[in-house]
Amino acid sequence: MNNQATTGVFLCECGGQISSRIDLAQVRDLLQGEPWSHLAIYPYPCLAPGLEAIKEDIQAQGLDRVLIGGCSSRVMKKRFVKELTPLGLKSHQIEMINLKDHVAAVHEAPPPELARKAAALIAGGLASLKLLERYEPVSLAFEGPALILGGGISGFAAARELARHGMESIIFSKALTPERVLDELHYTFPGCRLFCGDLAELLREVFADPRVQVLPDQPVEYIIGGVGDYRVGLKQPDGSITEVGGAAIITALDRDFVPADVTYIGGRERVLNLLELDERLVEGQTPSGKVVFWVNSPQHGKEAQEFATLAAWRDSLLLVRENPHVKPTVLYPADIALPLTGADLREARAHGIGLQAYAPEVHPVVQSGYLSFVSPSDRLEHELEWDTLVVPGVPGGPSPKAQELVRWLPIYPENGNLKKSHIKFWPDQLPDESLFFTGTAGGICDLNEVLQQGKKAARGVLNLREKARQGRLVSPVVVHVDKDLCEGCGLCTEICPCGGIEHVKPGSGPVPRETDNHLCSGGGTCAATCPHEAIKVLNNTAQQLEARVKAIVSRMDEHDFLGFVCGWGGLSSAEQAAVKGLTYPKNIHLIWVNCLGSIDPSILSLAFLNGVKGVMLAGCTPTHSCHYHYGVDHCWYRVNAMKKLLSLAGLERRRLAMGYVEVNEPENFVRMVESHLDTLEKLPPLPKDEQTMAKLWAIHATMHRPRVRWVLGTSLRRPTEKEFPGSQFNAVETDETMLEVLKEEYTVSRIFKALTERPLSPPDLARALAEPVKNLTPILTDLAKEGRIITKGWEKGYPIYALGKL
């Protein structure tokens, strides 16, 4: 596809909005010699008449790539894709350059000048389009059982739904009979014995169904593979590992209910926590007389207390239904919403169950047989009499089982809950949901909601199966790992936020990674991290970005600079500036990427090597705004490495700057651009002498060095922060280590560059590099030992080195 591309360029006048500001005829002239075979200028390519003209051109000229110089790709590309797909053009074969919002609407300059900038941006687009690689979309097979891990009750609801639709599943559970499941349910859902009848039916159906296998829950040793082909390794009691395979994974993780510690209250058998009460009920012992349930955990938040109140209510119902002489009362804090329906309240009245709110500001006091509380309605202290006092407790954290799964699945703790990646995308950027996460570990909720979650998860799995059967289970983003280049270091697996790079079995050594394209979000930080540059995000490769950068920079004026904007905060604010009628200097040439984290560090070095004066990057505010989790933070590290290298080369660090902007901050974007231009104008242009060029070459080579990329990759977090809000212990030393590595590799690159010209002795090298000999000698000795440089002869007692094996 590369060299045979026939590309059509369509420039939009936008009814004069673009053509009155940019001399489009001149753009056409300036694009002579670029890789296009057809160019047309239309008043409105996006309206029906214009679209028809384009379609005619495509068919007449046999075009297989199209570049439209118009307005926002985010907003308008879909229209073009819809219209042009019937002609055989796929989305990635269509490129849109935003002449309107990136050039015409935001700059005050004569049309011929803006034509030059427009041509530069279009040339960049053409260079990128030229390097498209043909690939087949990955279509997945999907047969095999669903694996239900975690032991939560929602798993059984999922299994039942799957079985009813003819799909097999394997549930891993501690309890291996319906009765055992029910007996243990109060550990996660106290008060649920009320539903034993219905639940028992559900469980019996599940256990009896031949399509459901219930296996004993063992510790998870590993989960590898991807959608359609998962393999879970379970450690058996004798230490061996059994592997179970399945097509999909459903996690059912519940929270353990933490019983309140009531020993401090005293009262021996008369004071219980909810777990003890439930256990007594299982054994058939009922407390008699007045039973008061006191919901008492304000520090755990409203949801937890509502859960506890509901549990107390259910146990009350259970008590009165079996023992009409028992008189329960639920004492709950007035600041929670009572989680009962109107029907529940009627039942409460019918059975004489008391529901009493207390003002939480005044802590109730326990006495023998009495519990005093302040009523919120009259602010007086009242008393409840009790024969048995039950203090419920609250739902605790996710069960310990969660830790095993968190290690292998892209699930993260957030505010005490476990959540899937919070990445938010356009619906057509994402494939179907393929990781199913159910249970109260994701958020405190009631039993029937959790069962619904299980059912929904099952429906999701069935949807995948259906799509696969129709051959429609395809991943929209394809990330490719070159097995020949991959050394199996696993950095990509570690930093991928969405599970797109599959795990490998522990102890399997450095095996090449596989990608789970169905989970991949296209963030691209994996490719930018890989020490051996083995990963490609197809149709959005580093090579394409490189070509684009080169094409644009080669057409820049002396004071122009590059602006990388992320497709979320940066691009939106940049385009909002146009919508709002703001203007900013035309020196900045915008290149948008889906995330700043996808920018390979060698792109930055390439830009400077090609002579750009400065670079600005605008992305979302770290960390929670970044749509790819930590992409913008990763970018920070790569920018920082580049700054260090610039400094080593004697160039100014401030040529390169990162900025942060949200989706609706056009004024901030403009300020950023103006400020960076201001900085750059005070700097001389990038020197073009031989020495500097050699240094820039060396910087670029350094960014490609596996060792540098490896060290960068392992430090991809803001200076030693554990969880990203700012603790910075060891910041200074860590930074110095990074600098040392960069310095060494940079010097090695410079040595190689010098030796490429001709063999040199150490003193000659020192002269060429303007470095003292003693700085170079240790490095040269190491390189010689490794055979990367060889001795060609001797001169005045010094070896003359030449390039050996690189």
Added chain:
Amino acid sequence: MATKKAKKEKAKKTEGNGLVRFSINGQAVEAREGWTILETARQQGFDIPTLCFHPAVQPIGSCRLCVVEILQDGRSRVAASCITPVQAGVEVLTHSEEVTNVRRWVLEMLLANCPASRQIRELAKAHGVTSTRFTVEHPEDACLRCGLCTRACDEVVGTRAITMGNRGVFKEVTAPYHRHSEVCIRCGTCLYVCPTGAMEYLFPQVSAP
């Protein structure tokens, strides 16, 4: 009640290959069946102002600024050109007295309805409307209720995070339950298509926090 003769005459004007011939401001134009008058006019270089129209979404003809006068069979009518398909043999007038009058009324009403919008003020000024006789009830309101934001979120993005809530004079851009949208992905598409600048202050109210 189309007579045989009228049908024949109509058939003469429409070519067999779907070409539709009519005129705009006296100039003969050619279009295809299915195109709208607005698209055809713009392609030919005729200037028709719009607010609620955006090529990224289906047109709905709510702002009425794109009205044109259509002369057909001796009758004249004023129609929104963005949603009117081309018809053979009609005469379209984009700046007749009738049309200019309608536009001025619309702009005057808009000045009262969206007093805080700079874009509407500028558009009105360009058409010679600088003041309004209607009561300004909400001086800080810039929202036209054109629905471009909600349509874009539905048709372009697909998330359907925002919607039009309430009806009639209480219509407003909002998210379900008048809360922050849970599914908004903060892509900024609604901000981009808003023609009045209202989305700037609406966005923090409806988007995901």
